[in-house]
Amino acid sequence: MQRHTFVMAAAAAALAVSLGAQAQDWPTQPVKLVVGFPGGSTPDMVARTLSEPLSKMLGQPVIVENKPGAGGNIAAATVAKATDGHTLGIVINGNLTSSPMLYPSLAYDPAKDFSNLCLLTTAPLILVAPADAPEGAAFFKKAEEEGDRWNYGSVGVGSVSHLGMELLKSEVSGLKPMQVPYTGGNPAVVTALISGQVQMGLMPPGTAMPQVKAGKLKAVGVTTTERSPLVPDVPTLAEAGVKDFTLEVWDALVGPASLPAPVQKKISDSVIQILHTPEIQKKLLAQGWKAVGSTPDEMKARVQKETALLGNIIRSQNIKLQ
CATH class of the missing domain: 3.40.190.150 (Bordetella uptake gene, domain 1)
Structure with a gap:
């Protein structure tokens, strides 16, 4: 029994040396x-x-x-x-x-x-809207009033811009915009937002912020619990009244x-x-x-x-x- 234990220990040691090498x-x-x-x-x-x-x-x-x-x-x-x-x-x-x-x-x-x-x-993602949209809590109040008459743009079914919005809808009572998927990706969603064809969408900062800074879109909130160092001037969704929503x-x-x-x-x-x-x-x-x-x-x-x-x-x- 002792010899068997010794052999097993020696084999384990040899394996460890081999893996280390x-x-x-x-x-x-x-x-x-x-x-x-x-x-x-x-x-x-x-x-x-x-x-x-x-x-x-x-x-x-x-x-x-x-x-x-x-x-x-x-x-x-x-x-x-x-x-x-x-x-x-x-x-x-x-x-x-x-x-x-x-x-x-x-x-x-x-x-x-x-x-x-x-x-x-x-x-993070940024919830964006047309430039003339209300800000903060007023945006969500307006969205609830409009219900399914409002639409949101996504880059396709199953994308994070789709699943993220559905997750947001599940956590905000009365938020019911309908999805409009765009095969042209984020640029197509940006165009739809600027023209008012859709009323909101989730976008990465690199896509959203140039349009926000140009005054063509409004950043409603960022999808992190605290303000992001990537976009420190954009409020969190929590600041707009949406508690505990996080998606990156x-x-x-x-x-x-x-x-x-x-x-x-x-x-x-x-x-x-x-x-x-x-x-x-x-x-x-x-x-x-x-x-x-x-x-x-x-x-x-x-x-x-x-x-x-x-x-x-x-x-x-x-x-x-x-």
Whole structure:
């Protein structure tokens, strides 16, 4: 019995040494960073901001590969199925939270097929309206009076601009605007808001604020509990009387679930260190992002919380995409 215990202990020690060496040696070839959106998109800019410092830290080139399509789900599936040990991906929150409920034939399972490495960046959404709309609580009073005679613009069914508005409707009694989805994305929604075709919409700061500053749109409130450093002059929805409503968009770093744990830790620790540097924080802030640099456990908890939150809306509205 003692000999068996000794052999088991020795095997465990040898495995620990082997795994430690594996992490120390990794990467042994260029690292691919797959992004599910085209060049110039916000996830792409985050990827390219991180690729150079990460390459220096790891001692191997970090190559950004754009693989757009299906709201980032094609790229996410590519990462989930990767077997070379050197493929990572930058995904948006929908890829890990709402996509499994929206796409019945999704080619991956976020809970099983990924290693959660780091929550990279967050940004609030801004509830915007035409320039002549009332402000603050008066806006919501008017919206309740208009009921379903008012519309809101979204960039498509299942998008955060759709699910976020439905979530807001579920939390604000009497708020009943109807969705008008636009295939032209945020620019089309902006045009519809300016012309008065729709009366509200949720947008990222980078899209909303140039129009607000130009006097073409009004920022009703930001979807965080406190004012965002990205848009410090925009009040929170709580200041307009909508309590406890929080919704952000974010980018995260993932790898395939097969990635060895010591390698996962090496990547996470490296990226967290990079994101905590003032230079990178400043660059990301200029792109409209707040640098986060969470631990894998913190990222996992965030994914689980938002999956439950958005899942309630998707199920109650029976929203499905093919």
